[in-house]
Amino acid sequence: MALASDPPKAGFRLSMLIYDTRFRSITIQIVVLLLFLAGLVWLLNNAYVNLEAKGKDFNFSFLWTRAGYDLAQTLIPYSNDDTHFRALIEGLLNTLLVSVLGCILATILGTIIGVLRLSQNWLVARIMTVYVETFRNIPLLLWILLMGTILAETRPVPKDFRLTEAMKAAGEEPKASMWFFDSVAVTNRGTNLPAPAFDHSLGVVDLGWNLPVSLNALAILAVMSASFWGWRRFMARAKAVQEATGTRPTTWWPSLLILFAPISALLYGLGFHLDYPQITKFDFTGGFQMLHSFTALLIALTLYTAAFIAEIVRAGIQAISRGQTEAAYALGLRPGRTMSLVILPQALRVIVPPLISQFLNLTKNSSLAIAVSYMDLRGTLGGITLNQTGRELECMLLMMLIYLTISLTISSLMNLYNKSIKLKER
Amino acid sequence: MSEPSYDHQVDRSHMQVSDEIAIQISQMNKWYGQFHVLRDINLTVHRGERIVIAGPSGSGKSTMIRCINRLEEHQSGKIIVDGIELTSDLKNIDKVRSEVGMVFQHFNLFPHLTILENLTLAPIWVRKVPKREAEETAMYYLEKVKIPEQAQKYPGQLSGGQQQRVAIARSLCMKPKIMLFDEPTSALDPEMIKEVLDTMIQLAEEGMTMLCVAHEMGFAQAVANRVIFMADGQIVEQNNPHDFFRNPQSERTKQFLSQILGH
Numbered sequence: 001m002a003l004a005s006d007p008p009k010a011g012f013r014l015s016m017l018i019y020d021t022r023f024r025s026i027t028i029q030i031v032v033l034l035l036f037l038a039g040l041v042w043l044l045n046n047a048y049v050n051l052e053a054k055g056k057d058f059n060f061s062f063l064w065t066r067a068g069y070d071l072a073q074t075l076i077p078y079s080n081d082d083t084h085f086r087a088l089i090e091g092l093l094n095t096l097l098v099s100v101l102g103c104i105l106a107t108i109l110g111t112i113i114g115v116l117r118l119s120q121n122w123l124v125a126r127i128m129t130v131y132v133e134t135f136r137n138i139p140l141l142l143w144i145l146l147m148g149t150i151l152a153e154t155r156p157v158p159k160d161f162r163l164t165e166a167m168k169a170a171g172e173e174p175k176a177s178m179w180f181f182d183s184v185a186v187t188n189r190g191t192n193l194p195a196p197a198f199d200h201s202l203g204v205v206d207l208g209w210n211l212p213v214s215l216n217a218l219a220i221l222a223v224m225s226a227s228f229w230g231w232r233r234f235m236a237r238a239k240a241v242q243e244a245t246g247t248r249p250t251t252w253w254p255s256l257l258i259l260f261a262p263i264s265a266l267l268y269g270l271g272f273h274l275d276y277p278q279i280t281k282f283d284f285t286g287g288f289q290m291l292h293s294f295t296a297l298l299i300a301l302t303l304y305t306a307a308f309i310a311e312i313v314r315a316g317i318q319a320i321s322r323g324q325t326e327a328a329y330a331l332g333l334r335p336g337r338t339m340s341l342v343i344l345p346q347a348l349r350v351i352v353p354p355l356i357s358q359f360l361n362l363t364k365n366s367s368l369a370i371a372v373s374y375m376d377l378r379g380t381l382g383g384i385t386l387n388q389t390g391r392e393l394e395c396m397l398l399m400m401l402i403y404l405t406i407s408l409t410i411s412s413l414m415n416l417y418n419k420s421i422k423l424k425e426r
Numbered sequence: 427m428s429e430p431s432y433d434h435q436v437d438r439s440h441m442q443v444s445d446e447i448a449i450q451i452s453q454m455n456k457w458y459g460q461f462h463v464l465r466d467i468n469l470t471v472h473r474g475e476r477i478v479i480a481g482p483s484g485s486g487k488s489t490m491i492r493c494i495n496r497l498e499e500h501q502s503g504k505i506i507v508d509g510i511e512l513t514s515d516l517k518n519i520d521k522v523r524s525e526v527g528m529v530f531q532h533f534n535l536f537p538h539l540t541i542l543e544n545l546t547l548a549p550i551w552v553r554k555v556p557k558r559e560a561e562e563t564a565m566y567y568l569e570k571v572k573i574p575e576q577a578q579k580y581p582g583q584l585s586g587g588q589q590q591r592v593a594i595a596r597s598l599c600m601k602p603k604i605m606l607f608d609e610p611t612s613a614l615d616p617e618m619i620k621e622v623l624d625t626m627i628q629l630a631e632e633g634m635t636m637l638c639v640a641h642e643m644g645f646a647q648a649v650a651n652r653v654i655f656m657a658d659g660q661i662v663e664q665n666n667p668h669d670f671f672r673n674p675q676s677e678r679t680k681q682f683l684s685q686i687l688g689h
Contacts, residue, residue, distance in 0.1 A: 243557035246550075326497050327534035327593075331548035331600060332524035341547065345538050 110309025199271025527597030587618025
């Protein structure tokens with residue numbers, strides 16, 4: 001007797017490609033692949049034909065020619081005699097700088113806002129709700145423009161900070177004053193901050209390709225890493241003592257000592273001091289100036305993304321059932337310990353995946369920098385270099401490739417982290 | 427009216443109620459907004475008592491026992507647990523919570539920690555017990571609830587009955603003087619109910635003071651020395667199990683018993 005589930009005895013018929021579930025999915029995949037390849041061929045052919053018609057070729061040698069334009073913010077030495085490639089690197093570094101700082105600040109701010117939005121305090125919770133709804137419902141470009149405008153238009157010109165002899169005689173005060181004990185001045189040109197300076201500097205070493213590295217910075221980094229390593233050892237020992245005897249030794253003051261004593265000694269030895277900005281006739285000298293284009297972009301990206309991160313954090317904490325908190329309380333754990341030992345470790349696995357998306361968004365959104373003339377990757381490679389060389393296809397492809405690489409790097413790092421905190425179910 | 431039976435041979439030799447008072451609740455009231463959840467609750471629990479709290483859903487049974495370790499706040503009246511009055515004083519709340527164990531309907535094990543870590547977390551962080559010692563205690567109680575072999579697994583890998591037994595062991599690791607059970611068997615299959623009940627009866631045999639909110643009358647029959655019936659936020663009736671089931675006094679109780687025992 002033939003069962004319904006027996007394979008059909010009849011041989012292969014062409015209609016089975018569509019009506020037989022065993023072949024159907026393969027058929028569809030082949031069709032899709034063919035369509036995709038056809039589209040790709042059409043696009044490449046199109047590019048080839050159009051380049052041919054314009055008499056253009058496809059090569060990247062323009063990267064090694066003289067850039068010929070200046071950049072306002074450069075993280076490594078640069079002049080307009082350098083190549084387009086070096087300008088590209090400057091732009092890339094500026095993108096990375098604003099993105100990394102933005103991700104860190106947005107995470108901190110977003111976590112605080114997300115936790116406060118769950119506060120029992122009615123007023124605090126409402127204020128945070130207003131913050132979140134305001135920032136995430138207005139386009140980022142408007143926030144960037146607004147921040148740029150506020151900084152450039154509402155801040156006083158540098159000479160307003162001056163106190164002239166005539167004013168002193170008349171007993172007048174300058175129109176504007178510096179903040180934080182006369183160390184920070186925000187003018188309409190930029191933010192003047194105190195800069196670190198050393199009386200007995202160790203000097204600078206050039207890594208080649210005109211990449212100077214301050215030996216002071218290297219020494220500081222080395223001492224700080226050593227302190228941190230020592231601190232980790234100390235905390236591990238404290239944990240061992242707790243496991244052996246039940247009481248945790250006092251850790252706060254030895255921690256402070258291990259973390260800060262060596263670095264203080266080094267800074268003292270190097271003759272570390274702060275070089276404060278001083279007002280002269282027309283502008284500030286000394287210290288270092290942070291450009292408003294950078295500040296405006298960083299503030300806008302941070303505030304905007306923090307609103308989204310706050311919602312992610314809130315959702316993560318709320319996803320952990322009330323029963324977890326109650327069980328921890330019933331065992332006598334305090335609210336702080338309950339948060340750190342029970343709730344957060346579980347909430348993190350809900351928070352991290354959408355957080356990755358927000359980091360990617362922030363990084364890609366940083367390409368709106370052009371609105372305040374911050375020279376990021378899009379401003380250099382995708383802006384001036386593209387216009388000057390006319391290599392639009394090469395510039396665009398290269399830029400897309402770089403953004404893709406940055407994004408994939410961020411997401412793979414975060415995925416690794418996520419895997420490490422994953423919950424074991426079976 | 428037929429009485430539910432329980433086939434466990436209960437050893438009553440250690441089940442002695444002392445004169446010492448474990449919990450004293452007097453004139454306690456609680457509101458959720460306008461809703462009056464608990465009305466003038468008066469209850470004295472002596473050390474060694476095994477009390478079952480029964481009643482229709484929404485009658486305030488769970489809310490009452492959750493007030494005993496301050497998972498819920500009461501608005502008026504007094505609750506004195508083990509000589510400590512529960513007020514908004516955080517120190518007193520901490521003291522009471524470390525003396526009173528609680529088992530929940532949905533187990534509430536910490537899913538990111540192994541069974542052993544679930545059991546040692548509170549002793550280590552609250553009681554400041556050395557880790558080695560906490561683990562030894564944990565293994566002792568895991569053996570008592572008959573699942574020592576699961577120590578290194580995660581809660582998600584265990585059955586419901588096993589999880590609830592781990593939850594009981596987790597509370598016991600804090601060496602509590604009083605145990606509260608909030609519908610411990612309501613989320614379990616019939617087979618698993620038995621294994622959890624056996625554990626609870628074993629605990630009763632050792633003389634633990636227990637308060638248990640239950641829809642399931644097996645525990646009441648086997649070991650309870652008192653059954654409290656609540657309705658509409660009030661204690662309507664209390665009696666020993668025998669008389670409670672055989673000879674209920676109020677109409678409300680009769681109605682309730684006919685519903686749960688009638689079929």
